[in-house]
């Protein structure tokens with residue numbers, strides 16, 4: 001075992017939703033960080049002692065973990081960051097600086113792939129890692145093991161760092177790793193698997209991502225990854241499922257891949273392998289409507305597929321085109337019909353307020369959502385996240401102030417801009433979202449359908465739980481105490 005101890009700390013993802021009660025916040029779902037637990041497994045495999053603290057699952061503030069940081073006395077602290085979580089990540093880094101002043105604080109994750117340089121204006125961070133983290137992070141750990149201090153970590157490819165004079169350097173990225181099979185499975189032993197929860201999942205559950213990269217370019221998606229798709233082998237994926245079922249009694253797996261259903265041959269192989277090993281664990285997946293194939297859905301169902309989630313986004317081909325979603329309304333109808341006929345639970349995601357959408361488009365979308373035969377639907381107001389086409393257009397048209405997210409990174413937060421356009425005020429968008437939820441969930445045919453299913457009563461309870469959360473969110477939004485951003489995506493699972 002090497003002597004460099006590495007501590008991974010996961011931020012509280014509900015930090016931007018503080019007005020919600022603890023009960024409601026918990027209902028929205030808490031998931032493990034695959035980034036941190038994956039990197040922990042990887043450096044541990046190379047001999048480094050590791051520990052992981054998840055502030056979210058423990059539902060504690062960063063300062064509540066200070067004693068544990070002090071006690072572990074790590075040489076390296078590793079943090080992950082998404083744009084919306086950025087203020088929460090800063091708080092952790094500041095706590096670490098106090099509790100373990102000598103530790104090198106490394107931050108990675110999607111936000112670093114966009115604003116690494118600006119992030120380092122916060123001197124509680126030493127190094128920002130851009131893109132896939134394994135090789136770069138191992139490089140850092142090995143150098144520290146050999147005695148390097150911060151000043152000797154200033155030439156590492158794939159990082160940004162701050163020099164002694166305060167200058168921020170950003171080095172060229174590393175080549176994107178082609179083979180993701182070389183990385184070990186998530187360090188599940190570091191994670192309190194039974195403590196994670198989500199309204200619609202069988203407990204205990206686990207999460208997995210089996211691919212990296214995405215070849216599509218949807219206008220609202222933060223393009224922080226390479227477009228080159230890379231797959232984990234079916235054998236390794238099923239090994240992990242087997243491990244989760246046998247070791248932790250996991251009953252459901254959430255495959256968080258944006259499009260799980262890529263490659264008919266791969267899907268059939270996956271379904272066969274799960275059945276060959278006699279696994280009982282159920283799973284749910286995310287897919288694009290244009291990758292849904294009846295034969296594949298049937299095979300996946302035999303293997304344990306419980307539900308499928310797909311982005312519908314809009315009810316008109318015109319808006320889908322503006323979003324560059326590269327699907328049609330007809331493909332959407334066909335995909336959900338197949339899933340319904342094959343007995344798979346379905347969830348659709350919809351967005352209101354995309355630029356150049358009209359009031360008629362939104363009304364169309366609301367009607368479309370109710371007519372698709374979905375079991376669940378999530379509606380969100382379009383948010384112009386950084387590194388999206390939507391953000392570029394919003395800047396060009398003056399819907400947001402300059403480079404809002406850059407300033408937010410430097411300031412450590414800010415009131416997330418609501419995408420008011422010539423067509424919609426923020427208030428109208430909120431009203432449409434509420435209308436969409438009411439129209440969808442208060443339909444007698446939906447309630448009847450849920451009651452006719454064996455899990456119907458449970459589902460209605462889930463819906464009631466969801467309604468409580470929703471009413472709190474709406475209340476909070478009316479009071480304007482929380483940013484509009486992203487809420488629709490919170491109850492995605």
Ligand code: B12
Pocket residue numbers: 013014015016030031032033034035036038039078079080081082083084085106107108109110111114129131132133134136137209220221222223224256257258385386485486487488489490492
């Ligand atoms: C699973 C997931 C979720 C889960 C989170 C589960 C969890 N606790 O981690 C849920 C559903 C809760 C979620 C919520 C949201 N999500 Co999300 N999510 C994903 C998804 C699909 C997979 C993430 C994942 O686990 N990947 C697998 C791991 C291994 O990859 P990774 O996280 O990128 O980590 C690698 C590198 O980034 C790097 N790295 C990461 N951390 C660190 C740390 C260190 C120290 C180092 C060295 C390297 C490093 O190394 C890792 C291995 O190579 C991604 C898209 C994707 N395909 O990755 C979107 C994604 C991360 N989410 C995104 C968004 C926008 C959101 C929401 C804002 C949605 C919303 N509107 O509410 C919220 C944010 C909540 C919050 N406050 O943080 C964006 C983030 C964009 C951005 N600019 O930050 C993504 C990229 C989707 C997209 N393309 O738009 N999400």
